[in-house]
Amino acid sequence: MNTYIEPIKSVVGNKYEVKSIIKSVNVDPHSFSPSSNDAKLIADSRLIVSSGLGYDDWVEKIVTANSQNKNLIDFGNILGKKDGANEHIWFSVKNVQRLSYNVYQRMAKVDPKNKAYYQANFKKYDLKLDSLIQRERALKKYTNGKKAYVTEPLPYYLLNNLGVTIANPHFAKAIEDDTDPSIDDVKNMENGLKHHEVSFLVVNKQVTSGIITKMTSLAKKYHVPIVYFTETLPSDLGYYDWMNGNITQIERILEK
Numbered sequence: 001m002n003t004y005i006e007p008i009k010s011v012v013g014n015k016y017e018v019k020s021i022i023k024s025v026n027v028d029p030h031s032f033s034p035s036s037n038d039a040k041l042i043a044d045s046r047l048i049v050s051s052g053l054g055y056d057d058w059v060e061k062i063v064t065a066n067s068q069n070k071n072l073i074d075f076g077n078i079l080g081k082k083d084g085a086n087e088h089i090w091f092s093v094k095n096v097q098r099l100s101y102n103v104y105q106r107m108a109k110v111d112p113k114n115k116a117y118y119q120a121n122f123k124k125y126d127l128k129l130d131s132l133i134q135r136e137r138a139l140k141k142y143t144n145g146k147k148a149y150v151t152e153p154l155p156y157y158l159l160n161n162l163g164v165t166i167a168n169p170h171f172a173k174a175i176e177d178d179t180d181p182s183i184d185d186v187k188n189m190e191n192g193l194k195h196h197e198v199s200f201l202v203v204n205k206q207v208t209s210g211i212i213t214k215m216t217s218l219a220k221k222y223h224v225p226i227v228y229f230t231e232t233l234p235s236d237l238g239y240y241d242w243m244n245g246n247i248t249q250i251e252r253i254l255e256k
């Protein structure tokens with residue numbers, strides 16, 4: 001997934017080429033199926049990064065079929081998470097720091113003569129990501145204890161770091177699973193928007209449906225601020241800028 005390009009490339013630098021299989025926001029990663037070219041890319045790589053936690057099971061299948069297990073970093077696994085945990089783990093900057101660290105450790109084994117180079121790269125990137133964590137900490141002073149609605153369980157880790165509770169987990173899960181949210185869930189959300197029970201609504205721009213359009217227009221009608229996130233990265237953005245933009249969006253609505 002293109003989200004991981006920067007955290008990996010920042011470490012491997014100019015020593016290896018880094019490519020993503022899911023490259024754009026026009027694909028729903030939850031329903032992605034790889035081509036034979038994608039399989040070949042995985043078979044030929046020195047390092048493969050999967051999200052894990054059931055998010056991209058197809059990677060593991062190709063990895064196993066090509067005896068590439070020793071070259072796989074399963075992101076969910078290195079975080080010690082189990083299937084069933086929220087799989088959008090890149091929404092936590094700390095998690096992405098762990099990923100970069102693991103890439104560094106792995107590269108130090110794959111290519112030991114350049115260990116110092118990878119280590120220096122990792123440290124530099126780690127510091128850069130620290131600045132995002134500092135922004136989150138500063139923002140948390142204002143967001144802690146607030147509630148939000150989400151159209152999908154996408155920003156769970158970010159909101160968690162900001163002390164924001166997701167007030168409609170059941171609705172969000174239904175949308176993610178491509179099922180219809182229950183009438184009660186919809187009613188609760190409509191009322192919640194009307195009575196400003198939440199501070200903002202987070203919309204996943206990558207998934208649209210009638211019910212999401214409806215909730216978005218209700219939020220606009222009742223002047224509940226909307227924050228737009230993407231699941232993968234727009235092709236012109238790296239992880240840092242993308243996450244920085246996410247934080248800025250939340251910051252802006254709280255200024256109002």
Ligand SMILES: [Zn+2]
Nearest residue numbers: 030088154231
């Ligand atoms: Zn998702």
